[in-house]
Amino acid sequence: MPDEVLPDEALFTAVMNPASRADPYPLYARLRERPVARQHDGSYVVSTHAAIRALLFDPRLSSEDLPPFKRPPTGNPIRDWILNPIRSRIATAHRPLIFRDPPDHDSLRAAVMREFTIPRVQGLRPRIAREVDALLDACRGRGRVCLVEDLSYPLPVSVICELLGVPESDEPRFQSWATQLATALEPDARHDVETRRRTVAAFDAISDYMRGLIREKRRRPVGDMLSGLATLRPNGLKPMSDFDLIATAILLLVAGHETTVNLITNAMLALLRHPKELERLRADPERAPRLIEEVLRYEPPVHFRTRKALGAITLAGETIPKGAPIILLFAAANRDPARFDDPDRFDPDRPDIEHFGFGGGLHYCVGAPLARIEAEIALVALSRRLVAPRLMQDPPPYRPGASLRGPEQLAIGIDGIA
Amino acid sequence: MTPEPAGIVVVGASLAGLRGAEALRRGGYDGPLTLVGAEPHRPYDRPPLSKHVLAGALEADATRLPELTSLRARWRLGSAAVALDRAARTVRLADGSVLAYDKLLVATGAQARPWPAETGGDLAGIHTLRGRDDARTLRTALVAGPRHVLIVGAGLIGCEAASCLRDLGLPVTLADPHPAPLANSFGTFVGGVIAGCLRDAGAVFRPGTQVKAFEGDAAGRVVRARLADGSALEADLVIAALGAVRATGWLRRADLMADPGGLTCDAACRARAADGTACPDIYAAGDVARWPIPLYEGRLVCVEHWGNAVEQASHAARNMLAGPGDQRPYTHLPAFWSSQFGINIKLVGLTAGADSVAVVQGSRASRRFLAVYGQAGRSIAALSFDQARWLPAYAGAILAGAAFPPILDATDQPRIERADPGFSPSRASASAPRPVEVFHA
Ligand SMILES: Cc1cc2nc3c(=O)[nH]c(=O)nc-3n(C[C@H](O)[C@H](O)[C@H](O)COP(=O)(O)OP(=O)(O)OC[C@H]3O[C@@H](n4cnc5c(N)ncnc54)[C@H](O)[C@@H]3O)c2cc1C
Ligand code: HEM
Numbered sequence: 001m002p003d004e005v006l007p008d009e010a011l012f013t014a015v016m017n018p019a020s021r022a023d024p025y026p027l028y029a030r031l032r033e034r035p036v037a038r039q040h041d042g043s044y045v046v047s048t049h050a051a052i053r054a055l056l057f058d059p060r061l062s063s064e065d066l067p068p069f070k071r072p073p074t075g076n077p078i079r080d081w082i083l084n085p086i087r088s089r090i091a092t093a094h095r096p097l098i099f100r101d102p103p104d105h106d107s108l109r110a111a112v113m114r115e116f117t118i119p120r121v122q123g124l125r126p127r128i129a130r131e132v133d134a135l136l137d138a139c140r141g142r143g144r145v146c147l148v149e150d151l152s153y154p155l156p157v158s159v160i161c162e163l164l165g166v167p168e169s170d171e172p173r174f175q176s177w178a179t180q181l182a183t184a185l186e187p188d189a190r191h192d193v194e195t196r197r198r199t200v201a202a203f204d205a206i207s208d209y210m211r212g213l214i215r216e217k218r219r220r221p222v223g224d225m226l227s228g229l230a231t232l233r234p235n236g237l238k239p240m241s242d243f244d245l246i247a248t249a250i251l252l253l254v255a256g257h258e259t260t261v262n263l264i265t266n267a268m269l270a271l272l273r274h275p276k277e278l279e280r281l282r283a284d285p286e287r288a289p290r291l292i293e294e295v296l297r298y299e300p301p302v303h304f305r306t307r308k309a310l311g312a313i314t315l316a317g318e319t320i321p322k323g324a325p326i327i328l329l330f331a332a333a334n335r336d337p338a339r340f341d342d343p344d345r346f347d348p349d350r351p352d353i354e355h356f357g358f359g360g361g362l363h364y365c366v367g368a369p370l371a372r373i374e375a376e377i378a379l380v381a382l383s384r385r386l387v388a389p390r391l392m393q394d395p396p397p398y399r400p401g402a403s404l405r406g407p408e409q410l411a412i413g414i415d416g417i418a
Numbered sequence: 419m420t421p422e423p424a425g426i427v428v429v430g431a432s433l434a435g436l437r438g439a440e441a442l443r444r445g446g447y448d449g450p451l452t453l454v455g456a457e458p459h460r461p462y463d464r465p466p467l468s469k470h471v472l473a474g475a476l477e478a479d480a481t482r483l484p485e486l487t488s489l490r491a492r493w494r495l496g497s498a499a500v501a502l503d504r505a506a507r508t509v510r511l512a513d514g515s516v517l518a519y520d521k522l523l524v525a526t527g528a529q530a531r532p533w534p535a536e537t538g539g540d541l542a543g544i545h546t547l548r549g550r551d552d553a554r555t556l557r558t559a560l561v562a563g564p565r566h567v568l569i570v571g572a573g574l575i576g577c578e579a580a581s582c583l584r585d586l587g588l589p590v591t592l593a594d595p596h597p598a599p600l601a602n603s604f605g606t607f608v609g610g611v612i613a614g615c616l617r618d619a620g621a622v623f624r625p626g627t628q629v630k631a632f633e634g635d636a637a638g639r640v641v642r643a644r645l646a647d648g649s650a651l652e653a654d655l656v657i658a659a660l661g662a663v664r665a666t667g668w669l670r671r672a673d674l675m676a677d678p679g680g681l682t683c684d685a686a687c688r689a690r691a692a693d694g695t696a697c698p699d700i701y702a703a704g705d706v707a708r709w710p711i712p713l714y715e716g717r718l719v720c721v722e723h724w725g726n727a728v729e730q731a732s733h734a735a736r737n738m739l740a741g742p743g744d745q746r747p748y749t750h751l752p753a754f755w756s757s758q759f760g761i762n763i764k765l766v767g768l769t770a771g772a773d774s775v776a777v778v779q780g781s782r783a784s785r786r787f788l789a790v791y792g793q794a795g796r797s798i799a800a801l802s803f804d805q806a807r808w809l810p811a812y813a814g815a816i817l818a819g820a821a822f823p824p825i826l827d828a829t830d831q832p833r834i835e836r837a838d839p840g841f842s843p844s845r846a847s848a849s850a851p852r853p854v855e856v857f858h859a
Contacts (some may be wrong), residue, residue, distance in 0.1 A: 059831075
């Protein structure tokens, strides 16, 4: 194995290498030997369950690229404006909440959580079921299903459109923006100049679209989430500015897209590799929730997220210096033998399944209940409707992203659609 | 022939008693187990009494604690222990029966400090709040719609009650001799925030107010409070929230280090005899226990918190089952929560003795903040108002003996200014061993 000669400081470079995509887990096992491992570039990879748990609740962890400006307001806005470096304002003011720190993060998140109600999420079930059935109906008469393009990819976007209140007629436009924006959360994809240009263009287009839609919702609020956010007259909550609203809406689209794609695809891959589990799911759809939790542990859609140390942090015998980038390697913690028995075994019946599939701490995924419902409906339908499904290529080809890791396509041979 | 073992007797059938008994069973103890409780009720939970129960969101009787099904205990409820004979190893109950023990766990907790009868304590309409029956009676009185409610004592229970009563729309005055509410627990620097909450909620807070006596009408109902300055306050319902006294009266003649401040224990939770030696067969846990806390230089403390009752009871049980050579010291970082005015308050550590305080995250103005207390340059306690997610990190810093203030460069950190926490002089000097009432009303 070549990675055995790799120095510890190069392990994360190896993780980022697309050649590791199909099976990064041996690299993760090596990383876990040092819970906090410094890399060549001065970043620190945190990979054990205990170390990540400790850090998620450490107040020195920042999700903003720049540390927030520390000087308290003087009470004189003009003076503040001169004192505050302008770049820090611009850089921090209109980021979506996933890239914000408290206290702004908390008020934005509280607003979203208020709208992410259980009835609203549960109310999406019929739409999801209808969409899944339509997508599978479209595969009739074929000898194979390409799961990603046929189902996993289009489903989450139309669900988010419904959630936000985007008219169905505008959905195709949304699908194409979503495809372009999907790269936005991928740390390694931002450096490609052409991708960046196209992403910016998509951002501009979707922002313009959202601005118009928000104006419309303010004028004629209906029962959807965007109307709720746009007309929020909260007790104690600041009304959301247009900028924040647009940023939030785009975040919901982006954060809920490729993640859900990966969850459905990874789950199906795991089921096809463990046909007994697929059989059991077909016989008993009640097994879906525990199966999904195990997929979130065993093959999570999001492998890591990055943070920055606002101050020096000492953990597991290592001191992360102030300003250092930190990589929270959730997928490695999910396979930590110190936390899970026989962690490399796919076992939906394991009693203890406290995974980091949805992250943790203050940025814990707000869309988790929705993602679970989407995956549940999709998997139950797939298990019942695909006749004699079999994996055509194992491992499947993967997209290059190391964080939002998932198959580029998953070809499944079938004898028909039931 | 070996005599029938007397087994283990637990006196006090509440949180610490129940959790201690459960820990004994979990620890493998298979012999006879008896729980003695003064109240007729199965163990129940007290924290909801001053919150959900007063607010009417939970019936007083719905506070029963979940019990381990395999406890296999004899319950002696409704019969208080009245005397302990250490030489004979027996406990005498109020009904005259005598229980023999091989080992004894004292978990008699504390009682609300009553208003003295000589100054009106017997008048109808004066309430205390410690038990389920108190809460039920008080709730009934509140539903009847009192015109002027006076709460005496702005400690945690007084403030929680004030918050509930304002939610119910009742007129409330809260009187306390200190300049701010919660001054004993948190000092005036933080107490001022609660003063603001009281004001916004429409309660009247009267700082620096010493109630001297209560006066009643011909029917013996309270009508007003007489203050130290001679003035009077109308009140047809009074909640005396004056803190607690440890239930050690039944140990009076047992020749133990016991007084209304608690039953003194050694580091292993064993009760100390009057001569200072540790009794190998008597342990104590929960609100009643006064123990040397290693993190704070072994100072003797009574920690009147839910979390301590649970953990100390389990620890005592563990030591009760272990041999004399395997008695482990109880090391615990005190922690408690309170909810009032829609704020979730949590404290870790002990504030007593703090000489400084600093807000390290958030702001007092927003009522969302994390404050750390320091003593002689060391961080000794961390207090959260709606910022509990960060507390574990600060608890870690306190356990590690971090300098004050700890954790610089946090998110949402204001410019750090050290302030005087504003404790009254008696609390500011917590160096000499003495009881410290932490959950103090
Ligand atoms: C209204 C209220 C609100 C609270 N809120 C909080 C909170 O939010 N957070 C927090 O951390 N803590 C809170 N506490 C404190 C917490 O409830 C106590 O720390 C906990 O109950 C202690 O448990 P214990 O078993 O040691 O004592 P207790 O609960 O006092 O139980 C002692 C038991 O022993 C019995 N007893 C006494 N004498 C005898 C005798 N001679 N013979 C037999 N039985 C006897 C008593 O009747 C009682 O049932 C609150 C307390 C009250 C009263
Ligand atoms: C399987 C599907 C999903 C997975 C695995 C997933 C995973 C995650 C993870 C790991 C985070 C933490 C990010 C961090 O710590 O930096 C996160 C945050 C977030 N997710 Fe998801 N997510 C999924 C679906 C969704 C959906 C469907 C939505 C919305 C419709 C959504 C919205 C969000 C938002 C808004 C955040 C940011 C929360 C914050 O910063 O407070 N996610 N998600």
